[in-house]
Amino acid sequence: MITRFFIGILLGSGAILPGISSGVICVILGIYDKLINSITGLFKDFRKNFLYLFPIVLGGIVGVFLVGNILKMLFIKYPLQTNFCFIGLILGCIPCIIKKVNSEHHFKLRYLFFTLISFIIGYVLVIIENHLTINYSDNLISPPYLILSGFLMSLGVVIPGVSNTIILMCLGVYPIYLHAITILDINILIPMGFGLIIGSIVFLFVIKVFFKYFYMQTYYSIIGFTLGSILILYMPLSFNFAGILSVLLLILSFILASKLENVT
Secondary structure, three states: OHHHHHHHHHHHHHOOOOOOOHHHHHHHHOOHHHHHHHHHOOOOOHHHHHHHHHHHHHHHHHHHHHHHHHHHHHHHHOHHHHHHHHHHHHHHHHHHHHHHHHHHOOOOOOHHHHHHHHHHHHHHHHHHHHOOOOOOOHHHOOHHHHHHHHHHHHHHHHOOOOOHHHHHHHHOOHHHHHHHHHHOOHHHHHHHHHHHHHHHHHHHHHHHHHHHHOHHHHHHHHHHHHHHHHHHHOOOOOOOHHHHHHHHHHHHHHHHHHOOOOOO
16 A cells, blocks of 8 residues: 555656656556556445555645655756656666566567557657747636646546646646646646546546557557657766766666566
């Protein structure tokens, strides 16, 4: 339970950090499909699924309001080192995912096509995000619009590698979202949270259907999206202390991620 609480903290942090999606963190920790099954099957075995999800949800709340702000500070003060830590975690989780998926189903070369397509989509999203201007208009912050924003934001929570940032930036509410978290503005957070919950449930059921009928194709697409998220995090390196430290942190986080496949 304590382990799942800390996992929830990481998931909550991923909900507010640019370039990091909660879905990617789920993949890194090897709980993505297990989490989907627990949420979509909550009432089939309520006690079991509730006990599994409760510490994750509780940790997620803590992550959004506490650890997320700490990580945000690290991204601002030490962007190179922090980004390369996340790159190492992402790269380290990929072999674990491939091993797990291929042990359950027979690999076919055509599955790599799905990885390539989703990677290209991720790359295009990076280009779009890098050229977006963060601004908003006061006439876009009505409750229905905030509910819609939360609903669409859930795509970034459910689909690994799809950044919450780009969705909220496209909708013009990213600054409002960050400011509301800082001051706990319930007038913003409640409608967005409502839309987020509804959207997450809807898209989780969609993903579950894909897992049921297109398991390998779906997971290899997830791998492509996950690899694409590296492009959001990558920063040019220089041969100095910061650059060397960043590479060392990447290696250490890669090793750590490779040891996490049995964490849950």
